[in-house]
Amino acid sequence: MRLYFRRREEEKIRGINSWTLIYGRRKTGKTTLIKNNLKMDFYALIADSNNAIDLNDNIMKIDDVIKEVKSTLSKGGTAVIDEFQRLPEVFWSMISNWKREGVLVLVASSYGIVNKVFDRNSPLLGLFLPMDNIL
Known part of the structure; x- marks a missing residue:
């Protein structure tokens, strides 16, 4: 049985209404926090430079993920x-x-990505x- 503890950051996640970069140390619960508190229409975990995994454990090519993200946003x-730092910079x-x-x-687990994005x-x-220091 897995335990889930309420966190003060949950309200911040629920309130996201603009393009946001969430970053922090590895294994601190960023993904769990997102999955449990953000109403999302599409989710992809970047597995490597060619593949991603959606919420249903389907493996998708990065090109298809980007198309789906764009389509979701346009609606x-x-x-x-998730694991944005693995997405090729192109x-x-x-x-x-x-x-x-x-x-x-x-969502990124590398502080170096912050320097690159900004x-x-x-x-x-x-x-x-x-969005940092939430974890």
Whole structure:
């Protein structure tokens, strides 16, 4: 039996209404917090540079994941890309060209990704709000 403890961060997650980058140390419960508290229309865990896994354990190609995320956002939905740091950077430019529709949540377990996403040369600079210290 798994125990689940309520966390003060749950309300913050439920209140996400803009493009957000959630980051923090590995194995601190970011994914569990998202899955239990964010109403999402599409979720993908980036497994490696070519594949991702959805909530139903379907393996998807990264190209198909990106298309599904874009489609979800264009309908005003909420999409989550977990382990975002594994997504090849070529897709960052693609994401930067999208309309700011829906809610896109990126989850990353590397503090280095914060420097990359918010670097002055990043195509994603200015598109995401950082959410740190929640875990």
